[in-house]
Amino acid sequence: VRYNAANRGAEKEIFPYVDDQVIVNFNSTRWGQLLKSVNGWPESKPVPKAIDCYRFVLSRPEVRLCMMGVSNLKQLRENVKALEKGPMSEDELNWMREFGDIVYGKKHIQSLAWVDADKIGIMGGSYGGFMTAAALAFEPEEFKVGINIFGVTNWVRTLNSIPPWWESFKKALYDEMGDPATDGDRHRAISPLFHAKNITKPLMVIQGANDPRVLQVESDELVAAVKANGVPVEYVLFDDEGHGFTKKENRISASNAYLNFLDTYLKERVGPQG
Numbered sequence: 083v084r085y086n087a088a089n090r091g092a093e094k095e096i097f098p099y100v101d102d103q104v105i106v107n108f109n110s111t112r113w114g115q116l117l118k119s120v121n122g123w124p125e126s127k128p129v130p131k132a133i134d135c136y137r138f139v140l141s142r143p144e145v146r147l148c149m150m151g152v153s154n155l156k157q158l159r160e161n162v163k164a165l166e167k168g169p170m171s172e173d174e175l176n177w178m179r180e181f182g183d184i185v186y187g188k189k190h191i192q193s194l195a196w197v198d199a200d201k202i203g204i205m206g207g208s209y210g211g212f213m214t215a216a217a218l219a220f221e222p223e224e225f226k227v228g229i230n231i232f233g234v235t236n237w238v239r240t241l242n243s244i245p246p247w248w249e250s251f252k253k254a255l256y257d258e259m260g261d262p263a264t265d266g267d268r269h270r271a272i273s274p275l276f277h278a279k280n281i282t283k284p285l286m287v288i289q290g291a292n293d294p295r296v297l298q299v300e301s302d303e304l305v306a307a308v309k310a311n312g313v314p315v316e317y318v319l320f321d322d323e324g325h326g327f328t329k330k331e332n333r334i335s336a337s338n339a340y341l342n343f344l345d346t347y348l349k350e351r352v353g354p355q356g
Contacts, residue, residue, distance in 0.1 A: 201226050208232060209233070211231045211234070212234040213233070218280075219278060220274075222280050226347070227285070227348050228284075229340055229344075230285065233300075234300060235301070235303065238262055238269045241255065241261075241269065275304055282311065284316075285316075286340070287305050287315070288318045290319075290323030291321045292324040294325065318339050
């Protein structure tokens with residue numbers, strides 16, 4: 083589950099770091115594959131779907147709005163039909179909480195026999211890049227390394243630099259994140275750049291020089307701030323890419339950079355290296 087930390091209000095038993103508010107927006111990920119990979123969910127129990135997330139959040143009386151994302155008419159009809167069931171029963175709520183404990187809990191990952199509990203990193207792109215930088219800044223001892231792929235580091239700047247031709251996107255983002263004219267203090271509080279002094283673990287940053295959404299300066303400033311801490315930082319800048327990497331050679335270069343970084347700072351090297 084990816085949750086939006088700026089729109090606070092998600093269920094605390096699944097999202098314990100989110101403060102109270104009345105609006106929540108989050109998306110489901112491929113839970114089935116995740117559960118199979120960690121072998122932590124009984125085969126006899128169904129895996130929650132996206133609509134279960136919406137019903138779960140809407141079961142909280144203080145939540146007034148939950149934004150739903152669908153990709154086609156079939157999904158829309160299925161979700162509307164499911165929402166007609168109304169709030170979840172107590173059994174359904176317990177089912178979701180139990181699932182959330184497994185998926186969300188880093189401690190569960192640490193408990194797996196094939197996982198080195200002292201070598202867990204975090205990485206993500208775009209909003210996931212922001213979450214990566216935020217994790218290293220606000221929970222500096224939780225992860226061994228982080229890879230931030232064109233992630234927002236300064237929400238104040240990002241929200242103020244949306245180009246005029248993205249007016250519809252700007253309105254949606256302001257509705258979701260808040261208006262920087264009135265919510266600047268909160269945006270500064272959740273922006274990793276202003277808390278970069280707390281980052282003590284190795285960081286890799288990947289950025290496209292032509293990114294119109296997350297400007298290069300976002301990554302430039304974070305890299306400089308973390309380097310000032312004396313922390314290892316690797317910075318990969320693609321001069322011919324924007325928000326996302328479209329060229330095959332750049333995707334390969336980025337993947338190799340991830341692997342080399344993880345080999346250096348996360349993976350224990352054994353024996354002579356060639």
